[in-house]
Amino acid sequence: MVGSVDLETKTVTTVALLGPDYRRFSFELLCEVGDEVKAGVALMRDARRPKVRLVAPAAGRISRVERGARRKLLSLQIDVDDSLGVARYEAPSDNEGSVLRSFMFESGAWSSLRTRPFGNIPHPDAEPAAIFVTALDTAPFAPDPRPIIDAWFDEFKAAVYTLEKISAAPVYLCHAPDHPLAIEDSDRVRKVAFSGGDSAGLPGVHINALCPIGFAGGEVWHIGYQDVIALGHLLLRGTPWLQRVISIAGSAVKNPRSLLVPPGADIDELLVDELTDSPNRIIAGAPIYGRAPAPGQEFLAAGQRQITIQARSADETEIPPETAGVLIPGDRLEQVAPPGIYPVPLMRALQLGDAERARELGALELVEEDVAPLTHACISNNDYGLLLRNVLDQLEAGR
C-alpha cells in the first residue's frame, strides 16, 4: 500500500508557503516566527472564511514571514527539522459530504482545489457544477503522471471517491488516452481522455470541452493529480503526503530528470550541482506556461510540477529592446488560443482593459496559464496573463 516510484529524493533545509498561490485569501497567522511546528499543522487561515486553512508543508521552525505592499503575505518560510514529527488527522468513518468537507478543511486539503472562473480556493459552502481531476500533464518537460498515479493508485482512488461525495456534481477524470485509469465509470465519476498539443493537459481545455463556463454565474472546481494523491494519503494514512514529484529540465540542466522533493522546497537548494556554468534563467513551470519566480519567492509553488532552467547568452538582456509593438492577427494566434476563444478580439479587449467585452469573449473561462501561449506568440510584448488578471479582478469585484 505504500506508494513508491523509482526516483531520486532530494531534501532541502528550507520550505515555504507562497502567499500569491492563494488568491483572495486574507491570511490570518495561527503561529508565530520561531514556533516549532509539525508537518501538516495549520499555519494560517482565511480571515473571511476561517474554515479554509493552509498547513505546514514540512516540520520545522518558522523562520520568516515576509509581507509586501499593504501587508500582503508573500511567503512563510520554515527551517526544516523532521524530528518534530507529523500531524495526524483522523479520517472520517462517515461518508457524508459535510463530514468529508470538514476533514478537507482541517487537513488543509481544501486549499488545493481551485475554482474556474477566477482560480480561487472554493468557498467552503459552494456547490460546483463539476469537479475536474487533471490526471495528465502535456507540458513540455513535465514529469510523466502515469507512473506517479500508478504508484499511489490507492490514494488516488480514495481521493476521487471522496471528491465525488463532497458535492452533487460530476467528477471528471481527465486522463491521457494511453493511461486508462482502473476506476469504474459511474454517473458521477466520468473518465475522459484528452490528447493533442502542449495545452491538452490544461484544466481550461477540459472545462471548455465538458462543462464550459458561460454567464450563468456558476463555477467548476479543478485539482491536480498530485494534490489528489495528497488528499488520498490523508484519507488512508491520516498524515499529509510530504513529497511531490517535480521535473527539472531545460538547456542549462546537466541531468534533466524527475525528483521526489518536499512541497514548497527552496528552488535554489534543489538546483545545487544541477546546472551548467552558463548564465541561465529559471522558470517556475513549463517553458511557455511558467514564469520567472519573483525575487524572494524562489520556492516551489502550490501545484507546481516542474522547473525549467534555460541557458541564455551572456549579452542577452532580460527586457527586449523593442517595446510595445502591435498585435498582428494571424493563424499562429488561433493555433495557440484556448478552445472556443477568438484570440484577436480578446487580446484587444485585454489590452484596453475592457472587462465587459473580455467577459463576453470568454475571459471567465481562462486563467493566466491559458493565455500564456498568446503572450509568447504575440510580438506586441504585452503580458496577457497580467492583463487577464486585471480584467478578472474587475469582474470578480462586480459579482
Add this chain to the structure above:
Amino acid sequence: MSAFSAAAGGQRRIRKIQLLALLPVSIAAVVNCGYQYLSVLAADPGRASDDLRSNLAAGLGASYQEPGFYDWIAAGLAHFLPMLLLALVIGGFWERIIAAQRKRALESGFIPIALLLTLMLPGSAPFSHIVYGMSFAILLGKGIFGGDGKTFISPALLGVAIVQVSFPSAAVQHPLWQGLAGYSGSDAIARFHRGGEAALGEAGIDLWSAFIGNISGTLGTTSLLAVGLGAALLLSARIIAWRLLLAQFIGLAVVATLFNLSGSAEGAAAMPAYWHLLLGSFAFGAVFIACDPFASCCTTPGRWIQGFLIGALVVLIRVANSTHPDAVIPAMLLASITAPLIDHAVIAWNIRQRGRRHV
C-alpha cells in the same frame, strides 16, 4: 514571460519576410516589363517615346534587336526602379512629417506599401499618379488611423484605388492599366470579354505564358508562378491566414463555374475559373493585399466568409461591369470594408453561444 518572448523583435522579422515574399514578383515584374517593352519596340520602333524611362532603357543599352536576358532586365529596371524610388521618396517624406508631428519614431511600413503600389501599377504609369497614389496611401490609408498595425484597408490598395477612380479615363481608355503606354491594345481580361479564348490566342496568350507571367499587365501581377512563390513563403512563416487565401480561390472557382454553367454564358461569364485566376491581378491581390493581417477578418469563420466574398465579387464585377475588366481593386476594397462587420457578426454569434451555457 513577455520579457523572454521568443518573438521579441518579431515585427522586424515579419517585415523582412514580407519584403522577401515580394522579391519573386519584383523579379518577374522587371523581366516581363522589359520583355513587353522591347517586344513592342521591335514590332514598331517608331513608338519609342522621349521620356525618362525610355531614355534610361536606351542608356542602359537595352536593345530591341534580338533582345536577350540582359536587355529585358535593363529595360525592366529602367521602368521599375524610378517608379519604386519615387514611391519610396514620397512615402518616406510623409512618414517623416507624420513622425515629427506625432513625436514618434519613423515607421517602416511605407517600404512594403511603396513596393506593393508600384507592383500594382503598369510600367507606364505617369509619375504624377505615383505621387498622388502614394500620398493617399500613407496619409489616408495609414496616417490618420494611427500608423502601422492600425489600418483597416491595405494602404497600397487604397492608393491604387484612388488613382483608378481619380483618373477613370486613364484607367479605362488610356492604356494606363493595360501594360506599357500606347503599346499594348488592351488587357487580357478585356480581350476575353470581347472574343473569348480565341482572342487570347490572337494576342499570343496561352496557359503557360499566363502562368509564368509573360503577358502584358500591371507590373507585378502577371506571374502566377512568382505570386505562388511569395505565397508559399508567407504561408510557411504563418504571416497570412491560409483559410482566407483558400476561401478566395473557392469563391472565385464556385462563382465562375456557376456563370459558366448558366445558359447565356458569353464574355467574361464564359471565362473558366482557371483563366480568372491566371489573368489580371487576382492572384497577386489575393496573396498580398487581401491577406493583409490588419485589413482582413481576425476570426476563423470570418476569414472563410470574407475570402469567399472576395473571390465571388471579383468574378461578379468582371462579368457585370466591363469597364472594370480586372475588378480586383473594387472587390478587395469592398471586402476590406466589410471585414469588421463580418467579425462583429461572428463574435456576436460566439457570445450568444456562450450565453446559452448553464454554468
